[in-house]
Amino acid sequence: MTASGPAGAETAVRPAFVLASASPRRLDLLAQLGLTPDRVFPANIDETPQRNEQPRPYVRRMAAEKAAAVAHQITEPALVLGADTVVALGRRILPKAEDRETARKCLTLLSGRRHTVLTALRCVPTAAWPDGRTGERVVETAVTFSRLTDHQIEALLDAGDWQGKAGGYALQGHAAGFIRFISGSASGVIGLPLFETAQLLRGQPGHWLP
Template sequence: MTASGPSGTESASRPAFVLASASPRRLDLLAQLGLTPDRVFPADIDETPARDEAPRLYVRRMAVEKAAVVVRQIETPALVLAADTVVALGRRILPKAEDRDTARTCLRLLSGRRHTVLTALQCRPSSSWPEGQTAERVVETAVTFARMTDRQIEDLLDKGDWQGKAGGYALQGHAAGFIRALSGSASAVIGLPLFETAQLLRGQPGRWLL
């Protein structure tokens, strides 16, 4: 679905499509499906993991809470898509790298090891669109890094595309040259699993996607 005009006014024939994220990567991925949200409505929630919270439970909770926060603020018919992505080493959830030291710590932990990237999705209709269906998925992808020297890690950090990324790297960035294997969904690692997103939208009433 695309916006009907520059103001993002929803189409008269179906609810507005709302993305509960300001991530430019998720917008780019939606564009691969031919979708442009009518509204981009980032969810402001506390993203602190609970004590001993498992990564799969945490990422699902984040997607559910993001969708719920945005839906509560929308009075018109709408379908909200929320997503969250985490990088996990076993039960350990790695942080989003907001500074170089954090990114360095993450890359040293990931060097030469296999880790898991989990991305959770939830589609949730607003209360004024009762025909819509709440649906969700959690997509798990295994990623293996080659062993990196300290110099190689510092060179990656100099590139800067780790900023704000879970686990301190971007699959679509310079770190790709050190990823030895990936089993699962590459688009999920970037932030939005395209197959599962398309399936959720195809399951909604109306022709969201062919």
């Protein structure tokens, strides 16, 4: 997309940058990169895992489907960034905790154990921006909780920052005081791995990042 400059010359107009998520955590993380999306357009897709679907294929599929669903609805030149995060205990995908009992079950399972957090990123250009490039990253982080007492689990539940979180906890919340080991991307656990996000955007002709 181009526009005329003051002397009649054409200058490039950067396509819109669209985040396919309503997560305030992802918005905060993008702000750390100095980025504010031009649009926030949450994807409305079915996030149910397929039968026997493993964590890595699942998180890749979710990020890809979110980005594609939003890109198909935008007619202007734009780059859409989709992301998804899952907490995996072995081959088991732990749910997003939408109620206290689900969060309690997740924290009980994670107590004293090492688990994996996977975050997938997918950027998709809209049809109106043929110069854009599709890209993907999957970031894996190992996290270990200390052994939690029943009283400590209840205290975490009372804090309330488990709501809507994969695996029933938030690294940036009260659970941080019980995490004794992390190897990988802390921002990836929160929901958007900053280094990999920056690399994806630097690979685009839109010049969002230096």
